[in-house]
Amino acid sequence: xxxxxxxVYDQPGVMQRVMGEFNRKRINVETIVVGKCEMADKxxxxxSIKDREKAMSVLEHLRALHEVIDADLVEQERHEAYAxxxxxxxxxxxTGTVEEVDSIVGKSKPERYIQAMNAI
Amino acid sequence: xxxxxxxxELLEEQNVKVMFGIPGGVLLQFYDELVQSDIRHILVRHExxxxxxxxxxxxxxxxxxxxxxxxxxxxxxxxxGVATAYxxxxxxxAITGQVATNVLGNDxxxxxxxxxxxxxxxxxxxxxxxxxxxxxxxKKAFLIATTGRYGPVHxxxxxxxxxxxxxxxxxxxxxxxxKPKRNLTGLLDALKLLENAERPTIMVGGGVTxxxxxxxxxxxxxxxxxPVVTTxxxxxxxxxxxxxxxxxxxxxxxxxxNYALNNCDVLLAIGTRFSDRVTGKLSEFGxxxxxxxxxxxxxxxGKNVKGRVGLVGDAWTVVNALxxxxxxxxxxxxxxxxxLDLNKQCSCDYDLTSEPLKPQKVIHELSKHLPEDAIITTxxxxxxxxxxxxxxxxxxxxxxxxxxxxxxxxxxxAALGAKVAAPDRVVADIAGDGSLQxxxxxxxxxxxxxxxxxxxxxxxxxxxxxxxxxxxxYGERYIATKFGRNPDFVKLAEAYGxxxxxxxRPSEVAEAIQRGVKAEVPMLLDFIxxxxxxxxxxxxxxxxxxDCIKGRCRWKGGVC
Numbered sequence: 001x002x003x004x005x006x007x008v009y010d011q012p013g014v015m016q017r018v019m020g021e022f023n024r025k026r027i028n029v030e031t032i033v034v035g036k037c038e039m040a041d042k043x044x045x046x047x048s049i050k051d052r053e054k055a056m057s058v059l060e061h062l063r064a065l066h067e068v069i070d071a072d073l074v075e076q077e078r079h080e081a082y083a084x085x086x087x088x089x090x091x092x093x094x095t096g097t098v099e100e101v102d103s104i105v106g107k108s109k110p111e112r113y114i115q116a117m118n119a120i
Numbered sequence: 121x122x123x124x125x126x127x128x129e130l131l132e133e134q135n136v137k138v139m140f141g142i143p144g145g146v147l148l149q150f151y152d153e154l155v156q157s158d159i160r161h162i163l164v165r166h167e168x169x170x171x172x173x174x175x176x177x178x179x180x181x182x183x184x185x186x187x188x189x190x191x192x193x194x195x196x197x198x199x200x201g202v203a204t205a206y207x208x209x210x211x212x213x214a215i216t217g218q219v220a221t222n223v224l225g226n227d228x229x230x231x232x233x234x235x236x237x238x239x240x241x242x243x244x245x246x247x248x249x250x251x252x253x254x255x256x257x258x259k260k261a262f263l264i265a266t267t268g269r270y271g272p273v274h275x276x277x278x279x280x281x282x283x284x285x286x287x288x289x290x291x292x293x294x295x296x297x298x299k300p301k302r303n304l305t306g307l308l309d310a311l312k313l314l315e316n317a318e319r320p321t322i323m324v325g326g327g328v329t330x331x332x333x334x335x336x337x338x339x340x341x342x343x344x345x346x347p348v349v350t351t352x353x354x355x356x357x358x359x360x361x362x363x364x365x366x367x368x369x370x371x372x373x374x375x376x377x378n379y380a381l382n383n384c385d386v387l388l389a390i391g392t393r394f395s396d397r398v399t400g401k402l403s404e405f406g407x408x409x410x411x412x413x414x415x416x417x418x419x420x421x422g423k424n425v426k427g428r429v430g431l432v433g434d435a436w437t438v439v440n441a442l443x444x445x446x447x448x449x450x451x452x453x454x455x456x457x458x459x460l461d462l463n464k465q466c467s468c469d470y471d472l473t474s475e476p477l478k479p480q481k482v483i484h485e486l487s488k489h490l491p492e493d494a495i496i497t498t499x500x501x502x503x504x505x506x507x508x509x510x511x512x513x514x515x516x517x518x519x520x521x522x523x524x525x526x527x528x529x530x531x532x533x534a535a536l537g538a539k540v541a542a543p544d545r546v547v548a549d550i551a552g553d554g555s556l557q558x559x560x561x562x563x564x565x566x567x568x569x570x571x572x573x574x575x576x577x578x579x580x581x582x583x584x585x586x587x588x589x590x591x592x593x594y595g596e597r598y599i600a601t602k603f604g605r606n607p608d609f610v611k612l613a614e615a616y617g618x619x620x621x622x623x624x625r626p627s628e629v630a631e632a633i634q635r636g637v638k639a640e641v642p643m644l645l646d647f648i649x650x651x652x653x654x655x656x657x658x659x660x661x662x663x664x665x666x667d668c669i670k671g672r673c674r675w676k677g678g679v680c
Contacts, residue, residue, distance in 0.1 A: 013235060013247065020240050060419035066244040066264060066297070 002055040007070040010043040085110035124149040124282040140170040144190020146217035146279040165561040169533035171201010176537030184211040184265045192230030203241040205272040207524025211265040212272035220280045243271030251284035268300030269417040303432040310412045319455040320346040321384035326353030327391015333436040334358045345456040349377040356519035370398040372505040375675035376466035390414040394424035476650040483510040485629045494546040499531040499555030502584035505655040529558030535573045548574040554583045563616035566642040574636035580651040613644035620644040
């Protein structure tokens with residue numbers, strides 16, 4: 001899994017333009033987190049995609065976009081996941097590595113749960 | 121001042137002398153301000169042609185062409201013109217009107233999401249929703265279109281922006297865009313490869329046309345003692361009567377050019393993206409070749425051809441850096457001599473006298489009788505490929521064609537745009553009957569604006585290129601390629617007030633062209649050509665050079 005971080009202007013249409021590059025190159029985004037950041041009027045996009053070669057192929061195209069200030073791959077240590085487990089006692093929130101979360105979900109046999117893989 | 125006034129003043133400030141377009145409801149305020157402006161507005165008959173005219177204008181003047189269309193259908197009609205400019209890296213500022221910001225997204229009358237439609241086919245685009253930002257947005261658009269790799273920029277302007285108040289302070293705001301990156305760290309590696317090459321070849325692409333580096337490239341070629349091949353987009357950037365220039369390579373290129381491309385040991389590729397129409401089967405292209413790839417756009421380096429030395433910068437700068445750094449080339453000039461000999465042998469049979477009239481004959485006569493500073497545009501299809509192969513571009517001749525998008529109907533409006541940019545030069549569109557019928561209404565624009573261009577129509581009654589593929593690859597099962605009922609093109613042109621001539625005999629071709637060159641109104645030359653004639657030689661798509669279909673081609677230089 002490759003994690004990519006982009007610094008972009010915080011305005012309407014930016015996500016569409018950035019995602020357009022992934023769309024054109026038929027790259028599926030596994031996870032994406034976007035939000036305002038420590039710099040005014042700028043936002044940070046953190047996303048992950050599976051294939052390193054594809055990640056490299058899209059990077060220069062992203063950098064060429066006028067609303068993208070910076071784009072690069074970041075080193076990531078582990079694959080995160082989180083889950084919400086629902087039971088009679090209430091809702092339990094679990095975070096950790098993919099393996100840890102899988103194992104807790106498996107052991108606790110909740111009535112119902114939702115899980116997000118590859119969180120970043 | 122009001123936004124509409126500001127828009128006109130900003131365009132004047134950008135030195136815009138002419139714009140192409142059609143007004144509409146949301147543009148009325150803007151057009152009202154144009155009444156008092158010196159900007160020449162050329163009213164087209166279809167927005168797509170406003171795009172192509174601005175594109176043709178840009179390719180001649182090397183300045184951004186400006187086109188404008190109203191919201192909704194105006195914007196969607198403009199899309200093809202903008203996409204064509206995008207694929208060929210032509211600088212353009214495309215303006216569309218939009219419904220008012222307070223109803224945006226509500227399916228208002230004549231609303232289309234032009235901002236989203238244009239996004240993937242522009243270098244950048246804007247939707248102005250805050251009048252404060254309007255002046256700087258317009259300035260930025262021109263700057264982006266002409267910084268680094270050229271390209272179209274689109275601005276979507278809601279109608280209320282035209283009536284909003286703009287302050288002087290907003291008008292005078294300075295804008296900046298990031299400078300294009302330059303990376304010449306590979307220069308020494310590139311020089312070493314070129315100096316030690318046994319069989320070097322230079323391939324030039326559209327980037328060279330835009331940076332006008334042809335003269336410098338010929339100097340480098342003479343230093344390297346190597347041949348130069350061009351892509352379709354670079355035709356005309358280097359003189360085709362120079363013995364080292366082998367002409368256009370690729371699917372319908374000259375055999376000697378493909379030979380050089382596939383037998384060189386070091387390829388210096390400048391301003392080209394290695395299109396599939398050039399390389400055939402990518403996996404087999406240049407397997408024996410080391411590639412030095414020069415491009416202004418860093419994202420092009422390594423996109424289609426892997427394993428190379430990349431130099432990021434504009435063609436002119438990099439070529440001059442190579443010239444400055446070049447020491448003596450080490451190997452003996454046997455390769456150069458071989459290519460000069462092969463180039464002489466690669467002479468085509470134009471079939472000059474047989475009937476029915478052959479399209480090659482028409483191109484040959486055009487080549488002979490058009491002045492040395494003529495501007496040639498083409499449509500897309502067989503007409504374009506015959507022009508590519510048989511027309512000779514040298515001197516100040518310029519060749520304008522839709523290479524990347526392959527837009528039928530491009531040539532005629534592009535010729536009109538070119539004529540606006542260079543009224544004193546002869547402009548000729550090499551056309552096909554399929555392409556011309558897509559834009560034939562622009563005869564009205566040509567007449568109204570006094571734009572006497574020559575249309576050399578290669579009229580074979582078919583969508584010829586598609587027919588050729590049906591013939592060669594689909595067992596002659598023809599469908600939807602024959603025009604059962606073509607109009608009388610001569611009468612049609614005359615109905616618009618243009619001059620027209622039908623030509624059926626080889627002996628009449630030269631005189632017709634000479635009449636066209638002298639004509640003071642647009643002139644249509646309806647050449648009735650042999651419908652059985654194919655564009656050959658042809659490298660079938662996805663095949664490598666050994667599988668070339670030669671036809672009349674007399675090439676004996678071996679597998680290329």
